[in-house]
Amino acid sequence: MTLPLDGYTVVAIEQAVAAPLATRNLADLGATVIKIERVDGGDLARGYDHVVEGTGAHFVWLNRGKQSLAVDLKSARGQQIVRQLVDRADVFLQNLAPGAAQRLGFDADTLRAEHPELVVVNLSGYGSGGSHSQRKSYDMLIQAEAGLISLTGTPDEPVKTGIPTADIASGMYCAQAVLAALLRRSRTGEGAEIEVSMLESTVEWMGHSMYTQLHTGAQPPRMGVSHSAIAPYGSFPTADGDILIGVQSDNGWQSLVNEVLDAPELASDTRFLTNVGRVQHRSECDAAVAALTGKRSTADLDTALAAAGVPAAQIKQVDDMIGHEQLRARDRWRTVRTEHADVRALLPPATFADYEAPMGAVPALGEHSVDVLTAAGLDDAEVTDLVASGIVGVPPKSITTQTI
Numbered sequence: 001m002t003l004p005l006d007g008y009t010v011v012a013i014e015q016a017v018a019a020p021l022a023t024r025n026l027a028d029l030g031a032t033v034i035k036i037e038r039v040d041g042g043d044l045a046r047g048y049d050h051v052v053e054g055t056g057a058h059f060v061w062l063n064r065g066k067q068s069l070a071v072d073l074k075s076a077r078g079q080q081i082v083r084q085l086v087d088r089a090d091v092f093l094q095n096l097a098p099g100a101a102q103r104l105g106f107d108a109d110t111l112r113a114e115h116p117e118l119v120v121v122n123l124s125g126y127g128s129g130g131s132h133s134q135r136k137s138y139d140m141l142i143q144a145e146a147g148l149i150s151l152t153g154t155p156d157e158p159v160k161t162g163i164p165t166a167d168i169a170s171g172m173y174c175a176q177a178v179l180a181a182l183l184r185r186s187r188t189g190e191g192a193e194i195e196v197s198m199l200e201s202t203v204e205w206m207g208h209s210m211y212t213q214l215h216t217g218a219q220p221p222r223m224g225v226s227h228s229a230i231a232p233y234g235s236f237p238t239a240d241g242d243i244l245i246g247v248q249s250d251n252g253w254q255s256l257v258n259e260v261l262d263a264p265e266l267a268s269d270t271r272f273l274t275n276v277g278r279v280q281h282r283s284e285c286d287a288a289v290a291a292l293t294g295k296r297s298t299a300d301l302d303t304a305l306a307a308a309g310v311p312a313a314q315i316k317q318v319d320d321m322i323g324h325e326q327l328r329a330r331d332r333w334r335t336v337r338t339e340h341a342d343v344r345a346l347l348p349p350a351t352f353a354d355y356e357a358p359m360g361a362v363p364a365l366g367e368h369s370v371d372v373l374t375a376a377g378l379d380d381a382e383v384t385d386l387v388a389s390g391i392v393g394v395p396p397k398s399i400t401t402q403t404i
Helices: 018-028 057-062 076-087 100-104 108-114 139-145 165-188 198-204 207-216 250-260 275-280 282-293 298-308 318-322 325-329 369-375 380-389
Strands: 009-013 032-037 066-071 091-094 119-124 192-197 233-238 241-246 333-337 342-346
Touching: 009 018, 009 076, 018 032, 018 057, 018 066, 018 091, 018 119, 018 165, 066 076, 066 369, 091 165, 108 119, 119 165, 139 165, 139 198, 165 192, 165 198, 192 198, 233 282, 241 282, 241 298, 250 275, 250 298, 275 282, 369 380
Parallel strands: 009 032, 009 091, 032 066, 091 119, 119 192
Antiparallel strands: 233 241, 333 342
């Protein structure tokens, strides 16, 4: 079994969500990821909460399989240590505040002048240049600037998405770009400078709405769980709850009303024969479907809809999702180590036929500081001095170090 990124090393000055998601994806593919953290508290996500056996939920999600080096980047020696690590790395990735990487000497021009084969990734809120380049950027703010919040919610109230969509989008594009750059380097020997902005990543996901606006001149409406261009599509009542139904073709409409709802009169209703007609008469169409779904149980409808090939789903709570029978049937749950306890974690979505993601441990702050520095060629006395001076941090209590 050969891990796809076995032998590649990534050095990341990262925190929060976007960049850590990118490098966790690379770690899951077998890369050695050295996570550079602040000596005084480390990654901000460590302190968001402590709900996972004393560790933050965001941090557990995003940082398995990494080595944690706690180092003071405000010190010249700390900066030198990171440069020594970059000397041996394939990828350098950072999501520091605007301008910080350049002030520290970790900008792409400086690093690639010495290492033209290095892949350097800069992840920021708004990208370099432009009026917003120096602004602080959090997921909610980017969702707002990208127009996502204007689409999300009900006609009465806009909301942000329940997950950090802008962070996830930009983190995924970062990982994708790194893989492409490494593939090109294997052919040409040349590294890359890559810039990924949270704004542009999120705007890319706005494609349908963006083109609707461009070609109609009208702001797409907030539709809740419905869809502005498809009907029936949304939540419909049942005798004991509700169910989501999404009919995306005219054949699907015929299957719904004939095979599931036993309503041939709707099958021949000229208002509803095409999706364009159903959208034009959405309120009447939805009301007709709801009058029939409301007479049957959720479980009965779910079974009947699946048998007829009509897209449908029950609205799962998070607890239901954790216990989802499909995840159980496909054996997707594993166990990973954290500094306080072993916890459950899901395998990454991409399933290779010939290997399983290593699912390495979630590191304590500075857990691998000694290992990383020793591997970089520092002798024991120098490492001891760096720890004693506070330039390098190690865990406050004895934790068995392990190079992932």
